[in-house]
Amino acid sequence: MYKIQVIIGATRQGRFGDKPAKIIFEDLKKIADVEAELLDLRDYPLPFFDEPVSPNFITEPYSNPQVAKWTKKIAEADAYIIVTPEYNHGYPAVLKNAIDYVGKEWNNKPIAFVSYGAVAGGTRAVQQLRQVVVDLQMTPIRAGVHIVNYWDHLDEKGELKPDAVHGAQALFDQLLWWTKALKTARG
Ligand SMILES: Cc1cc2nc3c(=O)[nH]c(=O)nc-3n(C[C@H](O)[C@H](O)[C@H](O)COP(=O)(O)O)c2cc1C
DSSP: OEEEEEEEOOOSTTOSTHHHHHHHHHHHHTSTTEEEEEEEGGGSOOOSOOOSSOGGGOOSSOSSHHHHHHHHHHHTOSEEEEEEEOBTTBOOHHHHHHHHTOOGGGTTOEEEEEEEESTTTTHHHHHHHHHHHHHTTOEEOSOOEEEETGGGGBOTTSOBOGGGSTTHHHHHHHHHHHHHHHHHHHO
């Protein structure tokens, strides 16, 4: 089994991010050999990064129980899908903080991105994330899902229509390829 975590990258009240994250999570669960998990940064209220050492050197005992909980959770996965909005042409500070808290547990694993926003569909946030994860020795995959003007893809109940996550199959295919390859290599 390959464990893949879907991470909701925004925490603000009334956020939209739950909707694409849940569609991606439900589709991911249907893939054979995949154990999918949905992670919500609200469940990991980390302080702003304040460790005396680089995350690569953070080990047990952890200074903060939330840091321990988050780090151990990330360590469990073979791959990740981050679902992110675009805030001022970047990605949310809470997401950067959560990324920065973890070091070696991210290493040598693939990561994919789902984004949403106005005309750019969150792509500027994703391009920044790709640069960041390279420093964590991760493999950002090419395929992504970018929902342009997401409010145009809501049904009468305000729910996101499933076809709004256009491109999800290519994302899953590429992510699985890299997940298998890198798990074998790590092993
Ligand atoms: C601080 C802030 C900055 C924003 N900047 C952008 C932006 O640069 N590009 C964009 O497409 N949308 C931007 N938006 C609009 C967001 O796409 C929209 O609010 C979206 O719902 C945010 O995701 P969330 O609801 O999951 O937090 C911004 C929203 C906030 C709150």
